[in-house]
Amino acid sequence: MIEVSDHTLTEQGLDARGSDPARVLVLACGALAREILALFKINKWDHMDLTCLPAKWHMTPDLITDGVEDVVRKHRGDYDQIFVAYADCGTGGLLEAKCAELGVEMIAGPHCYSFFEGNDVFAATAEDEITAFYLTDFLVSVFDSFFWKPMGLDRHPELLEMYFGNYEKVVYQAQTENAELTAKARDCAARMGLRFERRFTGYGDLQTALAGIPAAR
């Protein structure tokens, strides 16, 4: 399996391998790289290749749509098919419109928290959970470099209330069984002053969406 650091996935993303026999390129957020590579391995999806945009664009979703378009245009001649492993992810419908224009499929739903939990389940419970702050395996592992430091909380703890004052709990959506990550997630919640809840989701609708991609045209 490809070894790539959290830092690289956050800041730069991941380049496609571009090697045979991959005929499908999955274009994803760097925050999903480990899960998608795990799914490739578990399911022996050797026909799929992965490229990722920087995970830190989670914080600047206005960059995502143009970034996806650039990669699709760059690689569309190299693969039979490109699948965009993003949900709307804060693009306000612009990514969906762009994917339709480019003729590529994407994952349904508002964001990864929703498709990890299952879009139907998430939609049914969303109204009761508006005060939940979600973390995934990746977000737990990069919590300090992804949230804490860029938000200035390492230097200015007095900002905690301004950022998280309206939240009540952290929901850790676990993709894997990992005691170390669970302990870290619990610590994240304590630092944020929020209750902690762990919910094992596995890969949710991400797995379903990737499994739905035909092997070849």
Next chain:
Amino acid sequence: MSDQEDDIILSELSDEELVPQIHDDLYDGLKEEIEESVNILLGRGWMPYDVLTKALVEGMRIVGIDFRDGILFVPEVLLAANAMKGGMAILKPLLAETGAPRLGNMVIGTVKGDIHDIGKNLVTMMMEGAGFEVKDLGINNPVENYLDELENGDYDILGMSALLTTTMPYMKVVIDTMVEKGMRDDYTVLVGGAPLNEEFGKAIGADAYCRDAAVAVETAKEFMAKKHNQMNA
């Protein structure tokens, strides 16, 4: 910005020195210094409106420019806003007493299902700084909250905020209800929030999408000027 903060005795600075020092202290998010400086200027006979506009608003304008240009980031803007909030708390009661110019009245709130309020709070503060009276409804507002407030007050502008793709469509629910009740044209509706864009604002029938607090202030001023021109025509 300034490394010699401890050496500066604010009360010993002249007005000409103190105002730029306030801009620096706002930039550095120094709330206590801002509060002290505001009290010094008031003690020297400055009108509250002048303290607000020449010292605080001008300082935040500089912060806003550097945020837009990627020199400052969200934490620094929040610290600056927190410092300005300290100054505003001193000035607000005095502004009403001294008959400061009032540009218009606004209701603002985050829509139902959404608890994010950082952007909304920045807009509220900047609008107040620009001379608007703002009623902040807080977070997670159903349509009734907006409409009740509009119907029971003398407002010119409705501002709605959302950070989530899932909650931003609720703005259309509010606007459609205003249309149904025949009250849509009585107000300027401004919308904002990270996943929104200009097309979305147009599609839901808002008057304008505002990408940040500074744009919200300028847009509100433009609409108020148009309104006054129409009334005087």
